[in-house]
Amino acid sequence: AQTVTQSQPEMSVQEAETVTLSCTYDTSESDYYLFWYKQPPSRQMILVIRQEAYKQQNATENRFSVNFQKAAKSFSLKISDSQLGDAAMYFCVSMEYGNKLVFGAGTILRVKS
Amino acid sequence: NAGVTQTPKFQVLKTGQSMTLQCAQDMNHEYMSWYRQDPGMGLRLIHYSVGAGITDQGEVPNGYNVSRSTTEDFPLRLLSAAPSQTSVYFCASSLNIWGTEAFFGQGTRLTVV
Numbered sequence: 001a002q003t004v005t006q007s008q009p010e011m012s013v014q015e016a017e018t019v020t021l022s023c024t025y026d027t028s029e030s031d032y033y034l035f036w037y038k039q040p041p042s043r044q045m046i047l048v049i050r051q052e053a054y055k056q057q058n059a060t061e062n063r064f065s066v067n068f069q070k071a072a073k074s075f076s077l078k079i080s081d082s083q084l085g086d087a088a089m090y091f092c093v094s095m096e097y098g099n100k101l102v103f104g105a106g107t108i109l110r111v112k113s
Numbered sequence: 114n115a116g117v118t119q120t121p122k123f124q125v126l127k128t129g130q131s132m133t134l135q136c137a138q139d140m141n142h143e144y145m146s147w148y149r150q151d152p153g154m155g156l157r158l159i160h161y162s163v164g165a166g167i168t169d170q171g172e173v174p175n176g177y178n179v180s181r182s183t184t185e186d187f188p189l190r191l192l193s194a195a196p197s198q199t200s201v202y203f204c205a206s207s208l209n210i211w212g213t214e215a216f217f218g219q220g221t222r223l224t225v226v
Contacts, residue, residue, distance in 0.1 A: 009153075099146070
């Protein structure tokens with residue numbers, strides 16, 4: 001079974017600075033998808049970024065980018081130019097074949113003004 | 114564009130009572146699923162469905178029943194509520210294509226006393 005580990009229960013960042021959220025995962029599959037989802041206080045789950053394992057290039061979406069290290073089974077999220085609206089719980093999520101999602105425990109990100 | 118709609122948003126039940134959490138999507142998605150979110154544990158899969166008439170168990174199915182009579186609706190039933198079922202419940206839907214984005218409802222906060 002897949003497992004996803006987020007070792008940082010909470011992180012803080014100053015507005016306009018950069019922060020990196022860590023994630024490691026375990027899977028026996030050679031191909032799979034990885035995601036970062038954001039959950040603000042409204043509880044809504046919002047997709048931040050997606051990475052397919054066979055693609056070597058790291059995914060980027062505006063201020064959000066990932067560092068995907070397949071051999072190390074590591075999938076960190078970098079947020080550049082942090083904004084107050086980035087404050088949320090962030091979940092690292094994996095998906096093997098089929099659409100079942102496996103979530104990490106989450107990292108609460110606080111943004112200081 | 115409603116997306117995924119869950120009702121109710123909040124519910125308090127007494128131990129032993131039954132209830133149904135409703136989930137409806139208007140995106141013609143084949144794949145629908147239910148997750149529960151508990152502190153420190155991320156989201157865990159309860160049940161899922163790949164289309165009308167087809168359901169299967171996820172990681173934590175005990176105490177919950179589902180059915181899928183239409184593409185749009187995927188209700189979750191608690192037959193005899195227990196305090197251990199106090200949680201936030203999320204319904205999600207997606208195309209039945211591997212790797213596609215999952216869209217989530219806004220969640221139901223359920224308290225069993």
